[in-house]
Amino acid sequence: MNSLGEAFAAAWRLIAGFDAELAQVVGLSLQVSLIAVVIATLIGLPIGAMIAVGRFSGRQTLIVLLNALMGLPPVVVGLVVYLLLSRAGPLGNLGILFTPTAMVIAQTVLITPIIAALSRQIIEDAWREYDEQLRSLGARRINAAMTLIWDTRFSLLTILLAGFGRAAAEVGAVMIVGGNIAGVTRVMTTTIALETSKGDLPLALGLGIVLITLVIVLNALAAVIREMALRRYG
Amino acid sequence: MLPLELDQLTFSAGNAAIIRGISARIEAGPRTVILGPNGAGKSVLMRLCHGLLTPTGGRIVWHGAMNGGKSVDVRRHQAMVFQRPVMLRRSALANVMYGLKLAGKSRNQSGLRAMDVLEVVGLAQHAARPARVLSGGEQQRLALARAWALGPDVLFLDEPTANLDPASTQDIENIINAIHASGTKIIMTTHNLGQARRLGDEILFISNGRLMEHTPIDKFFRQPASSEAAAFIKGEMPWQ
Numbered sequence: 001m002n003s004l005g006e007a008f009a010a011a012w013r014l015i016a017g018f019d020a021e022l023a024q025v026v027g028l029s030l031q032v033s034l035i036a037v038v039i040a041t042l043i044g045l046p047i048g049a050m051i052a053v054g055r056f057s058g059r060q061t062l063i064v065l066l067n068a069l070m071g072l073p074p075v076v077v078g079l080v081v082y083l084l085l086s087r088a089g090p091l092g093n094l095g096i097l098f099t100p101t102a103m104v105i106a107q108t109v110l111i112t113p114i115i116a117a118l119s120r121q122i123i124e125d126a127w128r129e130y131d132e133q134l135r136s137l138g139a140r141r142i143n144a145a146m147t148l149i150w151d152t153r154f155s156l157l158t159i160l161l162a163g164f165g166r167a168a169a170e171v172g173a174v175m176i177v178g179g180n181i182a183g184v185t186r187v188m189t190t191t192i193a194l195e196t197s198k199g200d201l202p203l204a205l206g207l208g209i210v211l212i213t214l215v216i217v218l219n220a221l222a223a224v225i226r227e228m229a230l231r232r233y234g
Numbered sequence: 235m236l237p238l239e240l241d242q243l244t245f246s247a248g249n250a251a252i253i254r255g256i257s258a259r260i261e262a263g264p265r266t267v268i269l270g271p272n273g274a275g276k277s278v279l280m281r282l283c284h285g286l287l288t289p290t291g292g293r294i295v296w297h298g299a300m301n302g303g304k305s306v307d308v309r310r311h312q313a314m315v316f317q318r319p320v321m322l323r324r325s326a327l328a329n330v331m332y333g334l335k336l337a338g339k340s341r342n343q344s345g346l347r348a349m350d351v352l353e354v355v356g357l358a359q360h361a362a363r364p365a366r367v368l369s370g371g372e373q374q375r376l377a378l379a380r381a382w383a384l385g386p387d388v389l390f391l392d393e394p395t396a397n398l399d400p401a402s403t404q405d406i407e408n409i410i411n412a413i414h415a416s417g418t419k420i421i422m423t424t425h426n427l428g429q430a431r432r433l434g435d436e437i438l439f440i441s442n443g444r445l446m447e448h449t450p451i452d453k454f455f456r457q458p459a460s461s462e463a464a465a466f467i468k469g470e471m472p473w474q
Contacts, residue, residue: 129320130320132286132320133316133319133320136316137332137333137336137380137384138309138333138336139336143336147332150323151322151324153323232364232367233364233366233367234321234364234365234367
């Protein structure tokens with residue numbers, strides 16, 4: 001019990017003192033996950049919107065598949081991306097295995113289905129309300145999709161934050177494709193795993209506190225933005 | 235665009251027949267009111283005419299929409315105001331401009347035209363406000379402005395005042411008359427006899443998916459030809 005208290009105190013000193021190692025790890029985590037979210041949004045949002053307003057055969061199957069992919073196990077994603085990027089793999093000559101780029105790729109694969117599936121749900125719900133009005137005003141499906149993305153932008157923001165939370169909090173994928181190399185590919189989650197097994201609890205705990213705080217702040221931010229938007233735009 | 239001809243029009247959803255063989259010819263000019271009890275099929279008939287629903291049988295022909303033998307894009311010449319208008323999450327002005335931009339108007343043209351119609355419906359001072367925070371009556375006026383801005387030959391209105399108080403209803407009816415006076419054909423549904431009388435020149439009385447009468451307004455109220463219409467008038471206005 002005492003050692004836990006000491007660990008907390010040490011963790012707090014690291015955070016309060018802007019410990020260089022801790023800051024570097026947190027910085028890389030944010031950088032990798034933010035880039036992954038941006039790319040996943042650019043891919044996932046249009047896919048979600050097109051499935052939401054589209055009518056094609058196999059649509060229902062695609063939705064089920066997409067929803068299932070939300071639960072992709074990170075370690076499996078890591079393994080597949082690893083195989084693709086490893087020397088003998090099809091993308092091996094890019095030489096990006098064990099770099100932050102590989103981590104971005106793995107996290108993008110992980111959260112693109114989440115962003116696509118959740119935005120599909122939100123946009124489809126809105127489409128039910130807007131459908132006749134938009135068609136009456138002369139909107140084609142592509143116009144409708146863009147209008148709906150814009151009109152649900154505050155709900156969609158919550159999804160992006162959920163995606164970011166998932167990316168920043170996963171450990172399996174980045175561990176496998178990043179290799180957890182000190183100063184190069186070490187992010188919050190992989191450092192926590194490593195330091196815990198080494199017995200260096202203060203750094204692990206400090207990162208844990210930062211990670212949890214980050215997730216809470218992001219979600220609070222999402223709630224505030226939605227609330228403000230609802231009051232402002234109805 | 236007009237006249238609009240309906241030829242043995244039918245529509246079913248699943249096993250339920252909603253429109254059962256309606257034939258009618260709707261001419262340019264008079265304000266046409268589609269009247270009937272709830273569930274008669276008024277809204278569905280209007281959505282079929284506007285092209286939001288596809289008939290399961292029969293034909294809809296816009297006789298005036300043939301330009302040198304080629305049919306023009308009929309949707310571009312129509313607009314519709316719904317019972318509950320859907321306002322986009324943007325300003326009142328941007329809501330009106332939305333349809334204009336879809337119709338291919340430049341940003342400048344759209345803006346000018348949108349301000350004009352907002353002025354006419356009395357919402358110019360609310361142009362910059364988010365549309366969804368306007369009151370119900372204001373939103374319906376905005377919906378009218380949005381439809382009118384498109385300069386349609388035909389304007390469909392589906393129970394445009396069903397959820398509004400008397401003052402807002404009056405505003406809406408005045409605007410509808412102004413749109414009529416500008417040369418746009420008005421086709422509207424209502425189940426309110428008072429409104430039918432105030433706004434209608436001719437009545438299409440629908441009951442249970444069938445067209446029972448298509449008559450000038452005076453004749454309809456003086457001597458309804460069908461027992462259904464007589465019963466409807468009596469039920470809605472027992473004092474008559």
